[in-house]
Structure formats: structure tokens, C-alpha cells
Amino acid sequence: MLREEIRELLEISAEKTGLQKDLVFDVSYCSEAKFGDYASNIALVGSKLLKKKPADLAQEIIHHLDQKMFEKVEVAGPGFINFTLKNDVLTKSIEKPSKPKSAKKQKILLEYFQPNIAKPLHIGHLRTAIIGDSIKRMLLYAGEKVESDTHMGDWGTQFGYLILAFKKYGSVDNEKYVQLNTEAETDKSIHEAAKQEFVKLEAGDKENQKIWQDLVNGSMKEFLKINDLMDILPFDHHWPESFYEDKMPAILEELKKKKLLVESQGAQIVNLENQGLGIAVIVKSDGGTTYLLRDLATFIFAQKEGFKKHLYVVDNRQSLHYQQLFAILALLKKIKDNEGVHINYGFISFKGQALSTRKGNMVLAQDVITQAEEKVGKIITEKNPDLKNKDQATKAITKAALKYFDLKHNRHSDIEFDWDEVLDFEGDSGPYLQYAYVRLSNILKKAGITKSELRNPKLITPTERELLFKLSILPEIVQDSLKDYLPNILAHYLYDLSGLINKFYHESPVVAEPDEQIRNFRLSLVEKAKQTLGQGLDLLGIEALEEM
RNA sequence: GGGUCUGUAGCUCAACGGAUAGAGCAACGGUCUUCGGAACCGUUGAUGGGGGUUCGAUUCCCUCCAGGCCCA
Numbered sequence: 001m002l003r004e005e006i007r008e009l010l011e012i013s014a015e016k017t018g019l020q021k022d023l024v025f026d027v028s029y030c031s032e033a034k035f036g037d038y039a040s041n042i043a044l045v046g047s048k049l050l051k052k053k054p055a056d057l058a059q060e061i062i063h064h065l066d067q068k069m070f071e072k073v074e075v076a077g078p079g080f081i082n083f084t085l086k087n088d089v090l091t092k093s094i095e096k097p098s099k100p101k102s103a104k105k106q107k108i109l110l111e112y113f114q115p116n117i118a119k120p121l122h123i124g125h126l127r128t129a130i131i132g133d134s135i136k137r138m139l140l141y142a143g144e145k146v147e148s149d150t151h152m153g154d155w156g157t158q159f160g161y162l163i164l165a166f167k168k169y170g171s172v173d174n175e176k177y178v179q180l181n182t183e184a185e186t187d188k189s190i191h192e193a194a195k196q197e198f199v200k201l202e203a204g205d206k207e208n209q210k211i212w213q214d215l216v217n218g219s220m221k222e223f224l225k226i227n228d229l230m231d232i233l234p235f236d237h238h239w240p241e242s243f244y245e246d247k248m249p250a251i252l253e254e255l256k257k258k259k260l261l262v263e264s265q266g267a268q269i270v271n272l273e274n275q276g277l278g279i280a281v282i283v284k285s286d287g288g289t290t291y292l293l294r295d296l297a298t299f300i301f302a303q304k305e306g307f308k309k310h311l312y313v314v315d316n317r318q319s320l321h322y323q324q325l326f327a328i329l330a331l332l333k334k335i336k337d338n339e340g341v342h343i344n345y346g347f348i349s350f351k352g353q354a355l356s357t358r359k360g361n362m363v364l365a366q367d368v369i370t371q372a373e374e375k376v377g378k379i380i381t382e383k384n385p386d387l388k389n390k391d392q393a394t395k396a397i398t399k400a401a402l403k404y405f406d407l408k409h410n411r412h413s414d415i416e417f418d419w420d421e422v423l424d425f426e427g428d429s430g431p432y433l434q435y436a437y438v439r440l441s442n443i444l445k446k447a448g449i450t451k452s453e454l455r456n457p458k459l460i461t462p463t464e465r466e467l468l469f470k471l472s473i474l475p476e477i478v479q480d481s482l483k484d485y486l487p488n489i490l491a492h493y494l495y496d497l498s499g500l501i502n503k504f505y506h507e508s509p510v511v512a513e514p515d516e517q518i519r520n521f522r523l524s525l526v527e528k529a530k531q532t533l534g535q536g537l538d539l540l541g542i543e544a545l546e547e548m
Numbered sequence: 549g550g551g552u553c554u555g556u557a558g559c560u561c562a563a564c565g566g567a568u569a570g571a572g573c574a575a576c577g578g579u580c581u582u583c584g585g586a587a588c589c590g591u592u593g594a595u596g597g598g599g600g601u602u603c604g605a606u607u608c609c610c611u612c613c614a615g616g617c618c619c620a
Binding site for chain 1: 550552553554560564566568570571579582585603604616617618619620
């Protein structure tokens, strides 16, 4: 990658000025194209150590620098060194793109999309699926050995309620489940009965097992439908909560043996107060096991399966849970730094409130999909009535809009769901990116292109030069995006790229360009742009369309 | 009460400690005898308050204010 090459060149020349080899400095993209391609703050960081003026040190570093790949290297602002690469360095780099080198080829388990049985999927569920899917795609692109797991919620006292509801009404849906829960608030006997049903299930009661199995099967079907509907990569594993039932006693034993488990107010806990993490409840006072115990089992199981790293895409509210989980694993000496990562994300609110069926504040995944498809259909009828495969395109555009809406936000932020914004397909939106791709396809179709090589142009406009640079950095962007598992970095890059493509489209005629050399350059630029944008969209899990 | 996250333009969001804080929507004004206008260009408009650290702070630290979430 070019960024790494520049870093190495800087390290070499910085050493000649007397700076330490292990100096920490940045090589980043210039904030504005007029400054150049890359910028480094090495002189700003180093000036204090050498007691020199930043600008003087920068000059010195430049003096020692091997400059053959640069068109221009200059000092600017408070002491940045700005690099402008030669065009042919960029064209060569684009012709032979380097993949981000993956540090270690260890097996990674990526857990996301944990749907609950018998609960309808809402837009909050989609978020983990969309983010997790994109992270999986990027990890695969980076050459990592990643496997995904859904970890479906199919166990716990809630199933007592579901079974009880089934026995009472002969069938179960979310409404009845909620109704029973509401009744239980005033009628304690219902809660007791539900608990008993779950105890029976755990004990292996045949009738309850069958009801439970039917519920699980039904939900799995629903789940796979959405999975398919949203184009989520197939899961490598479906290890639901119930899968870990028989693995929990051993963990309890170990916690006891290591004297970590203590009894407190009838519950079995691990005290983490000295770490500022409060009390971790492992077994509740009523004897019920907790998610924490189950997740301990999950992690240890995965470790035995050879996974060196365990990533959890779960919302913010579970932060303490995962901190406790990792802390207990550390006490058990089962985990080292960074072997467990909670990839948390903000949750979606609607009209300023958390999504809640009971409060009538709910946006179901299926409803959003239906509404979006309807609107996309209308737009196509209006703009491109002759489009073939209209249904297919409608679905692809809908998915693009919904996925991009999630992915463009920094995952840490809470999102306010707004129908108008989600259904707005102009500006910073999924369809905007797809549209840029369609334009490129059209040019190539019109030109009747065959494969061509991107060469150093005899003439290049500023926009074309910007585009050229942008195309060269996709691998670096994926690397940045994976560093803290932030798909929005990639999403933002693709939006920028699409903007440049549209600007280029507006400014530079391709098919009608009379000068053959310029025309060929532009054609190959279009071809590479299409390839890069297509690749990037794929990493977000968005389908690139030839027509829309 | 303890912990934690958030506060950026009218709204919804960006910004590895970096250069003049970016977008989209909304509002207003432009571009087209064009490879598809789901486009392009422009105008208006913002870091909750107060301290500190530093060459440089939306970002780090302290404090106050206002919210969210988790735990008991």
C-alpha cells in the first residue's frame, strides 16, 4: 500500500535527521486535494524532541527523502509534509491493487444477528445483521479466517411464558406473549406458572420439549426469510443458547474451584467491584442461570473449537455485560487482550423513544421493507418504465437504501429513525451510490469497451486526478474501517467516490471525446472506477446494478 | 446512588489530537441542443457553559448543565 511505502521512506529519512526509529507519527490523507495526496505530521511530532522548528525539521526530512515516487513534496501549514504522487505511481497501484495484509491468520468467531424466538424482527434487529454482515465481508476481503454465528435466543424464562401461552390459547404470537406478560404483572400466579413451565422444559418434559421445538423451527424459518431478504451472507454456525445448556455446569464448577464464586443474597455471584464493574450475577436467587453464565460457556466452547478471537456485534446496552464477561474470563485466565471484542452499536429510536411494542412505538423490519419497495417501484415507473427485471432491481435498491442508512452512521451513535430520511433516495443514500455505478456501466456499454489498461494520461483534469487517487486507496480504507470495526468509514469513502464519479461524469465527456488518447484514458478510468465502486459496495453488502 | 455513553447548522448525521469543523435533508439561487436529473454548481447556517493539558482540542483531563442506557 502506498501509505505504508511513504511511512517507510519517512522513517528512513527521519532517522538521518537524528529522530528515533520508533517515533509515532501519522501518514494520512490530505484534508483537501489542493494540498496533495498524503500528509504527515512527522515534523510536528519530532520537532519537540530535537528542539527544532517544525518547518526546519520538515525541510531536513525532505532533504534526505527518496523522492522518486513523488511529483511534489512540500512543507505546509504549521509543519506538515504534503506528498503528491506521480500519476503513473497511482495508475500502477490501481492496476495491481494490494490487499490489506492481515496481521494474523487466526480463526475469528463473529457473532451477530441474535434474533429472539417468537418475537417479530424490528429495525433494531436489522442493524446488528447489517453491521455484522459488512464486518464479515471486510474481514474476508482482508484475508482473515472468520466464521459467523447467530446465537439465537431460544432459552430462558421467557420460554415458560411462550409455552404457557401456547397451552392457554393453542397458538403463540407476539401479541399473546405480551398480553400474558402484562397479566403476570398483576397476577403473580401466572409468573409462577410460567416459571414452572420452563423448569419442566429444562427437566426434559416431552410435551414442553415439543412445543418448544415447534416454536424454534417456526422462528428459524422466519429468520432465514429475513436473512435471505436482506442478502446477509449465510451463517457458518447456528449455535443457539440452548446449545450451551449442558456446558454450563462445568463452568460453575471451575468458578467455584478457583474461589471466584460467592453466595450473596441467595444468588451466586462474582464480585468485580474492585474493577469498578459491580456484581456479576451468575446464578439468580431463584436458581435460574444468567446470560453471563451462558456467554462464559459460549466463549470457552469457541476457544476449544480453535477460535482465537470472539467478536460480538451487540448493542450498547450490553456493554457492562461484556465487560463483566471479559473480566471473569481474565480471572479464569482464559482470555488475553483483544481476544474478545464487544462491537457495540447505538440503538434505534423512533419519535425520540426506544422501540417498544408495548408503548406502540414500533417499526417492524417487514414494514420498512414493504414501504421502501413501494416507493422504489414508483420511482422506477416514473424514471425508467422500460426497465427489465424491475422486481429484482426494486429489491436491490430497497436493500441498498436500508443497509446504507445503517452503515453510514458511526455504529456508536444512537440513530433516530425517520421515515422521510430512510425513504429519501437522493443525496447521501444507497441508491445514490448505485446510480453512480449505473452511469459508469452506461458509458462502457455506449463505448463498447474491451479491457484496457490504465496508463499515465497526457492530460488530466483536477477531478480526474482526484478520482485517480481515490481509486487507489480502497485497500487502505478497508484497513482503516476494520481497525475499529467501523463500516461507516468505508461507507463514507464510497459516498465520496460516487460524488467524484458524478462530478467527472458531468465534466468529462468520454464517448464523445475526439482525442483518442484522452478518450482511452477516460475509458479506462471509468472501467477502474466501476470495478472499485462495485468492490466497495459488495463489502457493504450492497448489490451493484447495471441498470436501475 | 454507582457506572457508562451522548450533547456539532432549523432537522438527521460526519470529522486516526491536525490545516478554513464536512455532508444529506430543508430554504434560496443557478447548470442541460448531455455518456440517464436518483445528477452537477452556488448561498445562508453549528462544536451546551466554564477551566486545564499542547505547537494545535469537536476529540484528552476536571467541573457544571441537559439527556440516554446499564447495574442495584
